[in-house]
Amino acid sequence: MAEKKRPLIIDCDPGIDDAECILMLQGCGQFDILGITPVHGNVSLDKTSANALYLNEKYGINAKVVKGADKAIIVRHPRAEYAHGDTGLAGLKVKTEDLTFSEGYAWDFIWEKAKEYEGELEIAAVGPLTNIALAVLKHPEITKMVKRLVIMGGSTTFGNVTEYAEFNIHQDPHAAKIVFEAGFDLTMVGLDCCVNTYLDEKDKKDVVEAAQGTSVCDVIEDFDRFEDESIDNWPITEDKKAYYRSHKVMCDAVAAAVCIDPGIAVLSDKHVIVDVDGKMTIGQTVVDWFGFSGAPNLHLAMSVDRERFVNMYLECIRSYKEGE
Amino acid sequence: MAKTPVWMDVDTGLDDAMALLLLSACEDIELLGISTVFGNQSVERTAVNTLKICELMGIDVSVAAGASKGILEEQIDYSKPLALDVHGQDGLGNIGNTLPEPNKKLSDLCAVDLMAEKIRNCPDKVTIVATAPLTNIATFILTYPDLTDRIEKILFMGGAVFGGNIKPSVEANMGHDPEAAYIVISSDIPKVMFGLDATMMCPMNDQERFAMRDNGGKVGAFLCDALQHYSKLYQDLAGLPGAVLHDSLPMAYLIDPSVVEIKEFPVEVELSNGITKGCTVTDTWYRSGKENNLKVAMSADREKLIKMHLDAVKRYA
Known part of the structure; x- marks a missing residue:
């Protein structure tokens, strides 16, 4: 008897690593993906939502794609075209002419599905948390109706936008604070954890090889080429360039892996506070290591088993073999 | 002339009740519905209070409960006596229990969904009168971005160019x-702020309060008695002759704009944690070069405002 699939909504801002994340969540075969709810983030909403629509079709997911927020609750921070290309998906030709969005707003869709699936719904949120926060503002009781929320965001140490702030949280710190304090069963997969779960040169070759003869070959090859070319153009030393080429970071995909199998991560329950106020630290996820400030509010991913992650990713890619 | 469609957002609340009194007497307004929010009391309490006041005044509209706490603020514990007891522990001057339990039930929809439904179905743009923390209105703006252009303007009680009352x-x-x-x-969205600068100019003295009882049937009697505690507080703490009817001012303006003097400024709300968080920082000298984004009531005509209440209550005689 086939095991019942786990109902899932993917809230995302595709984004190259979002595309890799969605690829895994579909490829692993464990989920009934009910919807993809794009949000502003890496690039503007019109681009992330077009990309979500395209990936939904490309990966054969057949989920509803319901647009979310086009801006953060309070702040207006710059986007990340530099990392994802102008369209958000490297140089990929995103065709959406025959595809349509589902009616309504992301937050209402998430709420409706939380009710419909009576405590079984899981959410992978790998962009700024605006859509999830708005669902909480409208329906605070949603937190007890969602089985698990796994986010890619924040960091326990260094940031990638400021000294300590990670991009997704920095894009909408107020939304993150709402979500962190709302009472979800929340798992945080932070930047430092994701950076340590990289692909090296050999893994990258294996990925491109695994993609041959699959329906996602063009996507994988395009991302691979785009990232190497981008590194060539970065204003950094050759040593650093060599380092980045042998350390491909794919943050959202690491969160996907934790969503698929939490056992891949070392998790520790902690109280984490989002700073919305600091001149220097806005968007920092401040981890209370010593329990000064109250009960834990999330499961913090401390590390992820890199080898298992790489194998999981390769397996997920192979599942897209044509005819299978 | 077509009636002005209005949505109200309240935390009833004694001065919210006075705003509803003005509304009930105005024939040019079509009230689409009311949302309630935490503030003067818990959202559960302000919802029941709103239903009770509506039934007392014969206002028959849908009422929906909204937010129980601020977007980021901690939930206020209303089960304990409030530090500064302004509206009475029941939000209605401690005599809310003299009103019958409301027949009408709250809407099944949450506040912003009911608001969206009514605004979407209204052929004309809707004016929002908000006399409470702005949580419901902000949530509406965030979660119905395609409906914000259906709002004519937001008239809200809150803020102050200078001064404050909780800090x-x-x-x-x-x-x-x-x-x-x-x-x-x-x-x-176009908006007008009715802050303390104008509202504090308009206390209702005891003689005027008693006139509501003498001329306003059971509505006048209830409001007079409910306001007794509130009125005394303003006399004792602020040295004013009586009850300051903050929430009435935006409604009074909608009925008769001449009740206030309006100026326009660049205004931003301070969000940094500290003594000034929540201050409506107003550039009265236009130093910043920023665009004016808010109309502000800088003063109000007390006699006119009080007379509006005394006239309104007469229909219940």
Whole structure:
């Protein structure tokens, strides 16, 4: 008897690593993906939502794609075209002419599905948390109706936008604070954890090889080429360039892996506070290591088993073999 | 002339009740519905109070309960006596229990969904009168971005160009949810702020309060008695001759704009943690070079405002 699939909504801002994340969540075969709810983030909403629509079709997911927020609750921070290309998906030709969005707003869709699936719904949120926060503002009781929320965001140490702030949280710190304090069963997969779960040169070759003869070959090859070319153009030393080429970071995909199998991560329950106020630290996820400030509010991913992650990713890619 | 469609957002609340009194007497307004929010009391309490006041005044509209706390603020514990007991522990001057339990039930929809339904179905743009923390209005702006252009304007009680009432430079409705205030005030929707600068000019003295009882049937009698505690508080704490009817001012303006003097300024809500969080920072000298984004009531005509209440209550004689 086939095991019942786990109902899932993917809230995302595709984004190259979002595309890799969605690829895994579909490829692993464990989920009934009910919807993809794009949000502003890496690039503007019109681009992330077009990309979500395209990936939904490309990966054969057949989920509803319901647009979310086009801006953060309070702040207006710059986007990340530099990392994802102008369209958000490297140089990929995103065709959406025959595809349509589902009616309504992301937050209402998430709420409706939380009710419909009576405590079984899981959410992978790998962009700024605006859509999830708005669902909480409208329906605070949603937190007890969602089985698990796994986010890619924040960091326990260094940031990638400021000294300590990670991009997704920095894009909408107020939304993150709402979500962190709302009472979800929340798992945080932070930047430092994701950076340590990289692909090296050999893994990258294996990925491109695994993609041959699959329906996602063009996507994988395009991302691979785009990232190497981008590194060539970065204003950094050759040593650093060599380092980045042998350390491909794919943050959202690491969160996907934790969503698929939490056992891949070392998790520790902690109280984490989002700073919305600091001149220097806005968007920092401040981890209370010593329990000064109250009960834990999330499961913090401390590390992820890199080898298992790489194998999981390769397996997920192979599942897209044509005819299978 | 077509009636002006209005949505009200309240935390009833004694002065909210006075705003509803003005509304009930105005024939040019079509009230689409009311949302309630935490503030003067818990959202559960303000919802029941609103239903009770509506039934007392014969206002028959849908009422929906909204937010129980500010967007980022901690939930206020209303089960304990409030530090500064302004509206009575029941939000109606401790005599809310003299009103019958309401027959009408709250809407099944949450506040912003009911608001969206009514605004979407209204052929004309809707004016919002908000006399409470702006949580529901901010949530509406955030979650129905395609309907914000259906709002004619937002008239809200809150803020102060100078001064405050829960902190030296923070007014209560702003201070209870500074982030919501920020979202509303920085939105593109036209809006007018009725802050302490104007509202504090208009206390209703005891003689006027008693006139409501003498001329206003059971509505006048209830309001007179309910306001006794509130009126005494303003006399004792602020040295004013009586009850300051903050929430009436935006409604009075809608009925008769001449009741206030309006100026326009660049205004932003302070969100940094500290003594000024929630302050409506107003550039009265236009130093910043920023665009004017808010109309502000700078003063009000007390005699006119009080007379509006005394006239309104007469229909219940």
